[in-house]
Amino acid sequence: MCRHLAYVGDPQALGRLLTEPPHALYRQSWAPRHQRYGTVNADGFGVGWYAPGDPVPARYRRAGPIWADLSFADLARVVRTGALLAAVRDATEAGADGEAAAAPFAAGRWLFSHNGAVAGWPGSLAALSRTLPPADLLTLEARNDSALVWALVLARLRAGDPDGQALADTVTEVAAVAPGSRLNLLLTDGTTITATAWGDTLWYLRESGRGTVVASEPYDDDPRWRSVPDRTLLAAHRGDVLLTPLKHLDDEPVEDTDDAAPEEPRT
Numbered sequence: 001m002c003r004h005l006a007y008v009g010d011p012q013a014l015g016r017l018l019t020e021p022p023h024a025l026y027r028q029s030w031a032p033r034h035q036r037y038g039t040v041n042a043d044g045f046g047v048g049w050y051a052p053g054d055p056v057p058a059r060y061r062r063a064g065p066i067w068a069d070l071s072f073a074d075l076a077r078v079v080r081t082g083a084l085l086a087a088v089r090d091a092t093e094a095g096a097d098g099e100a101a102a103a104p105f106a107a108g109r110w111l112f113s114h115n116g117a118v119a120g121w122p123g124s125l126a127a128l129s130r131t132l133p134p135a136d137l138l139t140l141e142a143r144n145d146s147a148l149v150w151a152l153v154l155a156r157l158r159a160g161d162p163d164g165q166a167l168a169d170t171v172t173e174v175a176a177v178a179p180g181s182r183l184n185l186l187l188t189d190g191t192t193i194t195a196t197a198w199g200d201t202l203w204y205l206r207e208s209g210r211g212t213v214v215a216s217e218p219y220d221d222d223p224r225w226r227s228v229p230d231r232t233l234l235a236a237h238r239g240d241v242l243l244t245p246l247k248h249l250d251d252e253p254v255e256d257t258d259d260a261a262p263e264e265p266r267t
Contacts, residue, residue, distance in 0.1 A: 025088055136151050
């Protein structure tokens with residue numbers, strides 16, 4: 001469920017990444033090619049981006065489908081950024097949270113998205129929720145599993161954990177109490193992208209000299225797209241991608257090299 005994408009690199013118009021490619025996030029809202037759970041991503045969307053000289057991102061979120069928002073089409077055409085995180089939300093049961101339930105979630109310099117679902121929600125995370133300060137629970141942006149997972153990640157970030165460790169520890173902790181959960185998490189601070197592949201698809205594209213895209217699925221058929229193995233932590237900068245198995249976080253990360261054979265996108 002859901003599709004998301006993050007980018008760091010040379011400034012690009014939002015539309016260059018989100019609406020113009022033939023299988024962009026915009027099209028994935030009604031015709032995803034790799035989505036294993038759910039069919040239509042029409043229950044909200046959002047994009048967060050960074051302006052030059054400002055470490056705190058701006059956000060634009062709506063409760064409806066991305067294809068119905070003409071204002072976003074204008075934004076995507078003219079707004080340029082060197083870093084963004086965007087998501088379209090899978091159609092689900094009706095709720096009262098509206099656009100507050102749409103990623104990206106934000107705090108300070110961070111943007112966050114969750115592609116997946118917590119098994120047994122909400123009961124499965126009752127014990128973990130009690131590890132959070134009451135103020136964190138009372139200020140959740142929405143009453144869904146993604147918002148609580150974000151609160152767990154954010155608590156670790158605020159305690160000083162590196163981005164990768166915060167995501168990895170949260171994923172393994174949630175998976176332990178809610179087996180069968182799908183926990184593809186995506187986090188950026190405007191300079192780096194950190195992500196987990198846990199139960200759903202994750203891909204990345206390094207555009208030499210321009211930047212790196214990490215996404216639920218490829219937005220075109222460029223043969224340079226590479227699939228991230230399940231149970232993997234990804235850390236990306238402008239031109240580097242490191243992959244670490246989540247079961248063996250003490251192992252040396254594997255750096256992506258251009259001479260490795262890419263996996264062809266499936267259609």
